[in-house]
Amino acid sequence: MNILSLFVLIPVVMLLGLWIARNLNQVRGVMVIGSSFLLALSVYLTVAFIQARQNGDTSAMLFTYSTPWFKPLNIAYSTGVDGISVVMLLLSSIIVFTGTFASWQLKPMTKEYFLWFTLLSTGVYGFFICTDLFTMFMFYEVALIPMYLLIGVWGSGQKEYAAMKLTLMLMGGSALLIIGILGIYYFSGATTMNITEIAAMHNIPVDIQKVFFPFIFIGFGVLGALFPFHTWSPDGHASAPTAVSMLHAGVLMKLGGYGCFRIAMYLLPEAAHELSWIFLILTTISVVYGALSACVQTDLKYINAYSSVSHCGLVLFALLMMTKTACTGAILQMLSHGLMTALFFALIGMIYGRTHTRDIRKLGGLMKIMPFLSVGYVIAGLANLGLPGFSGFIAEMTIFVGSFENNDVFHRTCTIIACTSIVVTAVYILRVVGKILFEKVADPHYEQLTDATWDERFSVCCLIFCVAGLGMAPLWVSNVINGGVSSVLSVINF
Amino acid sequence: MDYSQFFSMIPEATLMVALVIVFLADLILKGENKHSALSLLTGVLLVSQLAVCFMQTPAEAFSGLYVSTAATNIMKAILTGGSLIVVIMAQSWLQRADVADKEGEFYELLISTLLGMYMMMSSGHFLMFFLGLEMASVPMACMVALDKCRKESAEAAAKFIITATFSSGVMLYGISFIYAMTGTLYFDDVVNYIDATPMTIMGLVFFFSGLGFKISLVPFHFWTADTYQGAPTAVTGYMSVVSKGAAAFTLMAILMKVFAPIAEYYEYLLYIVIVLSITVANLFALRQNELKRFMAFSSISQAGYIMLAAVGSNGMALSSLIYYVLVYVVANMAVFTVINVVETRGKGNTRMSCYDGFYQTNPKLSFLMTLALFSLAGIPPFAGMFSKFFVFMAAAQNGSFLAYFVLFIALINTVASLYYYLLIVKAMYIKSNDNPLPEFRSDCNTKLALGLCTAGIVAFGVCSCVYDWIAAACI
Numbered sequence: 001m002n003i004l005s006l007f008v009l010i011p012v013v014m015l016l017g018l019w020i021a022r023n024l025n026q027v028r029g030v031m032v033i034g035s036s037f038l039l040a041l042s043v044y045l046t047v048a049f050i051q052a053r054q055n056g057d058t059s060a061m062l063f064t065y066s067t068p069w070f071k072p073l074n075i076a077y078s079t080g081v082d083g084i085s086v087v088m089l090l091l092s093s094i095i096v097f098t099g100t101f102a103s104w105q106l107k108p109m110t111k112e113y114f115l116w117f118t119l120l121s122t123g124v125y126g127f128f129i130c131t132d133l134f135t136m137f138m139f140y141e142v143a144l145i146p147m148y149l150l151i152g153v154w155g156s157g158q159k160e161y162a163a164m165k166l167t168l169m170l171m172g173g174s175a176l177l178i179i180g181i182l183g184i185y186y187f188s189g190a191t192t193m194n195i196t197e198i199a200a201m202h203n204i205p206v207d208i209q210k211v212f213f214p215f216i217f218i219g220f221g222v223l224g225a226l227f228p229f230h231t232w233s234p235d236g237h238a239s240a241p242t243a244v245s246m247l248h249a250g251v252l253m254k255l256g257g258y259g260c261f262r263i264a265m266y267l268l269p270e271a272a273h274e275l276s277w278i279f280l281i282l283t284t285i286s287v288v289y290g291a292l293s294a295c296v297q298t299d300l301k302y303i304n305a306y307s308s309v310s311h312c313g314l315v316l317f318a319l320l321m322m323t324k325t326a327c328t329g330a331i332l333q334m335l336s337h338g339l340m341t342a343l344f345f346a347l348i349g350m351i352y353g354r355t356h357t358r359d360i361r362k363l364g365g366l367m368k369i370m371p372f373l374s375v376g377y378v379i380a381g382l383a384n385l386g387l388p389g390f391s392g393f394i395a396e397m398t399i400f401v402g403s404f405e406n407n408d409v410f411h412r413t414c415t416i417i418a419c420t421s422i423v424v425t426a427v428y429i430l431r432v433v434g435k436i437l438f439e440k441v442a443d444p445h446y447e448q449l450t451d452a453t454w455d456e457r458f459s460v461c462c463l464i465f466c467v468a469g470l471g472m473a474p475l476w477v478s479n480v481i482n483g484g485v486s487s488v489l490s491v492i493n494f
Numbered sequence: 495m496d497y498s499q500f501f502s503m504i505p506e507a508t509l510m511v512a513l514v515i516v517f518l519a520d521l522i523l524k525g526e527n528k529h530s531a532l533s534l535l536t537g538v539l540l541v542s543q544l545a546v547c548f549m550q551t552p553a554e555a556f557s558g559l560y561v562s563t564a565a566t567n568i569m570k571a572i573l574t575g576g577s578l579i580v581v582i583m584a585q586s587w588l589q590r591a592d593v594a595d596k597e598g599e600f601y602e603l604l605i606s607t608l609l610g611m612y613m614m615m616s617s618g619h620f621l622m623f624f625l626g627l628e629m630a631s632v633p634m635a636c637m638v639a640l641d642k643c644r645k646e647s648a649e650a651a652a653k654f655i656i657t658a659t660f661s662s663g664v665m666l667y668g669i670s671f672i673y674a675m676t677g678t679l680y681f682d683d684v685v686n687y688i689d690a691t692p693m694t695i696m697g698l699v700f701f702f703s704g705l706g707f708k709i710s711l712v713p714f715h716f717w718t719a720d721t722y723q724g725a726p727t728a729v730t731g732y733m734s735v736v737s738k739g740a741a742a743f744t745l746m747a748i749l750m751k752v753f754a755p756i757a758e759y760y761e762y763l764l765y766i767v768i769v770l771s772i773t774v775a776n777l778f779a780l781r782q783n784e785l786k787r788f789m790a791f792s793s794i795s796q797a798g799y800i801m802l803a804a805v806g807s808n809g810m811a812l813s814s815l816i817y818y819v820l821v822y823v824v825a826n827m828a829v830f831t832v833i834n835v836v837e838t839r840g841k842g843n844t845r846m847s848c849y850d851g852f853y854q855t856n857p858k859l860s861f862l863m864t865l866a867l868f869s870l871a872g873i874p875p876f877a878g879m880f881s882k883f884f885v886f887m888a889a890a891q892n893g894s895f896l897a898y899f900v901l902f903i904a905l906i907n908t909v910a911s912l913y914y915y916l917l918i919v920k921a922m923y924i925k926s927n928d929n930p931l932p933e934f935r936s937d938c939n940t941k942l943a944l945g946l947c948t949a950g951i952v953a954f955g956v957c958s959c960v961y962d963w964i965a966a967a968c969i
Contacts, residue, residue: 070880070958072810072965073887134883138874145873148916152924160924164916171912175905178883179898182890 002065003045004079004129007089010037011122018115027111028104034118035097038125042093046480049086053483060196060487061131069135078194080131083484084331087477088128088251088258091338094466095250096121099243101459102346105353106154106241113154116146117243124251128258133181133193137174140259143252144170147236147244155239156352162232162239169232173222177259180216183208184267199266199491206270213271216264217279224256225312226279227286234293237305238358242349245301249308250342254334257315261327261488265319269492276320277410283320284414286313291424295431300348300358303432304341307384310421311337317418318399321411322492326402327485328478329395335477336391336470340383343463347377350456351436354449360432365441370451374437376460381429383467386422391470396422398478502553503560505570506612508546512539513605520598529597533585536601540578547571554618558680561618564967569615569743569816576736576823577608579946583831584728585939586838592643593726600640603633604732611740615747620669620679623744624662631658631708634737638725650724657707657717665704671697681752690756698753702763708741709797712770719778722790727837727844730786731830734793739819742797746804746815757807761892764804765900771798773903776910785833785844788914789826792870795911796822799885802904805897806888813968814884817954817961821869821881824950828866831943832859839934849918851927859936860922862944869951871915872908877955882908884961 014034021027045063052062061080069077081089099117106113123143130136145167152163187208190198222229233253237245265272290310297303311333318330350373351366352358367374383390386397403415441447452460470477500507519535547570552563581604588597610629617623635658639651673679675694676687688694706714722730753760772795779791800822803815836852836859837844853860869878889901936944954960 068958070884070961072813072962073884075958137883138879141874141879145868149919149923152920160920164913164920167916168909168913172906172909175909178886178905179890179902182887182901183898185887186890186893 002063002079003041003048004063004065004081006041007038007125007129008122010034010041011118011125014118015115015122018111018118021111024110027114031100031114031118035093035100039093039097042090045081046086046090049081049083050476050480053480064131066194069132073134074190074192075134076132076192076194077130077135078132079129080196081129082487083480083482084258084261084488085128085484087331087335087481088254089125091254091335092121092124092128092251094462095247095338095342098342098346098459098462099246101455101462102246102349103241103243104455105453106243109153113150113241116150117247120146120150120247120252124247124255127255131195133185133195133198133263135193136195136259136263137177137181140177140255141174143255144174147240147248147252150244151236151240154241154244156241157239158235159239162235166232166236169222169229173219173229175219176215177219180212180219180264183212183215187212188267195263195267202269202491202494204268206274209268209271210274213264213268213275216268217260217275220256220259220264221279221316222256224253224260224316225286225290225309226256226316227282227289227309227313230286230290230309233309234302234305237308237345238299238301242345242353245345245349246342249305249345250338253308253312254315254338257312257319257330257334260316261319261330265322265492266488269494272320272322272492276322280317280320280411280414283313283317284418286310287317287418287421288424291421291428294428295424298360300351300360300432300436301345303360303428304344304348307425307428308337308341310425311341314396314399314418314421317414318403321403321406322489323402323405324482324486324489325405326399327489328481329398329400329402331481331485332391332398332474332478333395336383336395336467339391339463339466339470340380343376343380343460343467344384346456346459346463347373347380350452350460351377355443355446360435362442363436364439365437365446367437368441369446369449372451372457373460376464377437378433379464379467381433383471385426385429389468389471391467391474394471394474499555502555502562505543505547505550505562505567506609506616509543509605509609509612512543513602513609515539516598516601516605520602529589529594532598532601533581533588536581536605537578540574540581544571544574544578547574558618558682559622560616561681562616565747565812565816566616568964568967569740569819570612572816572820572823573608573611573736573740576739576827577604577732579823579827579831579943580604580728580732580736582939582946583731583827583834583943586835586937587726587728590838593640596640600637603637603640606633607631607637607737611737614744615740618681620672620681620684623748624666624669627665627708628662630737630740631662634658634733637729637732638721640729641726644724646724647726648724650721653717653724654721661704661707661714664700664707668697668700668702668704671700681748684752685754688753688755690759694756695759698756698760699763702745702760702767705741705745706767709738709745709801710794711767711797711801712774712794715771715775715794718794719787719790722793723784723787727786727830727834730789731827731834734789734830735819735823735826738793738797738800739823742800743815743819746801746812749804750807750812754807761805761896764801765896768798768801768805769900769903771795771801772907776907776914779914780910783846785846785849785918788846789829789833792911792914793826795907796826796870799882799904802900803885803888805900806891808891809968810891810965811888813961813965814881814888816964816968818881818885820960820964821877821950821954824947824954825866825869825876825878828862828944828947828951829870831940831947832863832866835859835936835940836931840931846918846921848931849921850925851930852922854927855930855933859944862948863922864919865948865951867915867918871912873912875956876951877953878951880955880961
């Protein structure tokens with residue numbers, strides 16, 4: 001049994017467990033046991049991966065396993081991980097684990113909620129472990145559709161509109177992906193759908209590459225909140241229930257960046273070089289526009305959603321710089337953004353659950369009433385604006401240093417423009433922190449509110465621990481990432 | 495004449511025998527148990543027919559008039575399975591007082607249309623093909639009219655029979671052109687003499703449009719919505735999957751076998767018809783609020799996707815078409831089973847609004863309906879996504895710019911189709927309703943039909959052996 005397949009197998013077993021669970025406690029039990037297993041497994045995988053690398057195993061993918069699936073069509077179930085996917089798996093496990101606790105009190109239809117939630121995580125895990133184009137795509141779509149019901153049924157606000165918009169836009173993206181995947185498969189003349197083998201063949205004509213690169217990059221870019229295809233993100237995040245926002249901003253949006261790097265740029269390297277300027281402009285707009293939009297929002301979730309647009313834009317921006325430092329920074333940013341956005345959304349969910357409003361004009365003085373949540377919020381905010389010691393600083397620093405390594409005017413101009421987002425981020429974070437935490441208590445009813453319960457504290461502490469941990473000791477993570485990035489970049493920069 | 499040739503036609507022969515048995519049983523059986531005995535008998539006969547189809551080996555008889563290949567045998571098995579599900583799910587409708595006395599007729603008509611489709615698929619000659627086609631469509635009109643006390647049903651049948659005969663006429667005209675140019679009607683001979691003269695192309699167009707009526711491709715789809723809405727739900731289900739599947743398979747087989755030398759011409763036809771079918775049907779489906787009518791437009795657009803496989807025109811494309819039909823059969827039958835049971839319990843109502851809040855009262859039914867709709871929309875891990883992807887793969891194999899363009903349109907349309915399938919999901923799960931359908935327990939036939947369909951939806955995709963088996967037969 002391949003260790004990676006367990007990442008799909010465990011959620012499937014969890015689905016069955018949820019199916020037969022009879023009451024709330026059994027549902028919670030299945031979720032806690034399953035997500036703990038997944039967390040333990042991904043920690044074990046990380047350790048095993050680092051050991052294998054230290055023992056001098058330099059092959060691009062480790063723990064590979066392949067078995068034909070649809071043999072006549074050359075489709076195989078093939079798995080394998082490199083440094084990038086290992087940290088992504090770790091991230092997903094952390095978010096699923098904490099997400100379970102963040103939705104501990106969720107009602108109604110708890111069982112169905114967790115059923116779709118687990119199906120979504122199955123897709124996420126499957127996408128990160130697979131190395132076969134078709135299988136990756138299949139898992140990618142598995143991760144998208146549960147969002148519709150999760151937002152539509154358990155969401156708040158304009159949930160029906162947001163759910164439909166999100167689903168349709170993301171599905172539109174995956175429609176583009178199908179064309180791209182078929183184009184890559186047929187024009188490479190490959191008799192396999194394995195991405196490492198197709199990349200090694202490296203024989204798609206440049207003209208053809210230029211046709212299909214935009215399809216795949218935009219297809220994944222929709223999920224990575226690439227301007228102007230990001231519009232699903234604010235509505236979707238604002239309407240989604242807490243754990244779903246966490247999982248969606250924390251992990252699902254990373255699928256976009258990961259796909260752009262792993263499929264679009266890795267398999268179509270010449271086109272990536274020739275067309276990168278278009279997408280660099282778009283991502284620079286994403287970064288700045290997202291940050292500026294966040295400044296004028298009044299809904300806590302909208303602020304965070306736009307901040308996600310800005311930060312995820314930074315991921316794509318760094319990937320397109322195509323230097324080793326920038327790409328390592330991009331992956332670090334995925335990790336860091338995943339963790340701190342999850343933290344943010346968890347806290348916002350908890351505050352909303354108590355005050356029943358997310359409008360910052362109606363909030364104030366929360367520090368006195370719920371100190372634990374407020375301190376958590378401050379920490380999340382500081383991490384978000386890139387304070388040294390937290391993960392955000394490490395990631396953004398690496399990205400901007402790496403981007404500046406490109407010594408032409410265009411790339412440097414883009415970098416400088418994107419850098420301004422750091423300042424803007426500080427503006428919108430500090431504005432919110434000052435307004436909702438430290439001003440006078442806006443509503444006397446708030447005095448009666450309670451601070452976090454044990455399950456909420458647990459989930460928040462886990463995330464803060466990870467955010468700070470990544471900020472204090474980034475070196476081992478960036479070492480793990482580095483290996484993966486350089487093997488992909490060696491193909492991109494041939 | 496060598497009468498032993500009839501042994502090559504075992505599936506047809508056994509189905510004929512089954513027809514006679516059901517007919518006699520309908521005459522002989524009397525009393526209270528007639529209903530259950532007759533339905534059980536039909537079910538058993540269809541199951542054994544399924545076994546016969548599986549066991550049949552490729553054969554040729556009557557100097558090429560009748561040709562059965564591994565692919566046609568699989569197709570026969572799929573259609574028989576589909577008919578079996580129709581028979582099972584129709585039970586709750588057949589128990590209704592005004593149809594109960596026509597139960598035997600329903601089975602007989604169903605089996606005879608199936609026989610016609612068998613003939614049509616394994617024909618090696620245009621006239622044989624035409625015979626099969628007619629045999630499949632005339633009894634179908636009677637089935638549509640089975641609810642004759644309802645005005646809609648009679649109207650639907652009238653519409654169906656008029657378009658069916660009209661399209662047959664058009665098709666015969668086309669066949670006569672082909673005969674005039676090639677001097678033969680045997681598929682194996684026609685392919686040797688056919689060339690791209692204007693007259694042959696006219697023949698091709700007429701022939702194509704004749705079959706286009708049966709598959710209800712745009713612009714030959716005008717009968718579909720009314721007929722589907724008026725016909726009894728079980729019959730609508732049967733028409734939308736079994737009859738459509740048979741016609742699509744035959745069209746592709748004939749295009750590949752007979753018209754291969756003028757492939758560049760029929761490809762244009764296919765492109766136009768596919769783009770129109772998918773787009774127009776999707777646009778119409780968006781605005782429907784009557785579920786059977788909605789499913790009619792959905793099935794038109796699905797037909798477009800089915801024909802997308804024909805763009806590939808090789809063994810792999812044929813296998814993806816068969817696979818698509820197989821998956822489509824189970825997914826669509828699941829939807830129609832739910833529609834049928836809701837219609838029976840909900841006072842004959844098939845409006846979409848009666849599904850509002852359906853999840854609150856009948857969670858299991860609405861969950862299964864959701865799975866089926868997801869499969870139709872092409873959402874993994876359900877089989878629909880696999881079949882759609884394989885069809886796209888078959889079309890992309892063509893490699894031309896136009897093929898990719900058609901693919902692009904088709905893919906954009908999958909998003910539109912997702913929207914309208916999600917509307918039903920939304921009605922069931924999200925919309926609140928003060929007065930939703932009351933909770934009810936489904937009878938065991940409905941459960942059986944839904945169980946079979948759901949097993950298919952889940953298993954046919956993930957278990958690659960199903961596709962491998964079809965692909966092995968199509969090479």
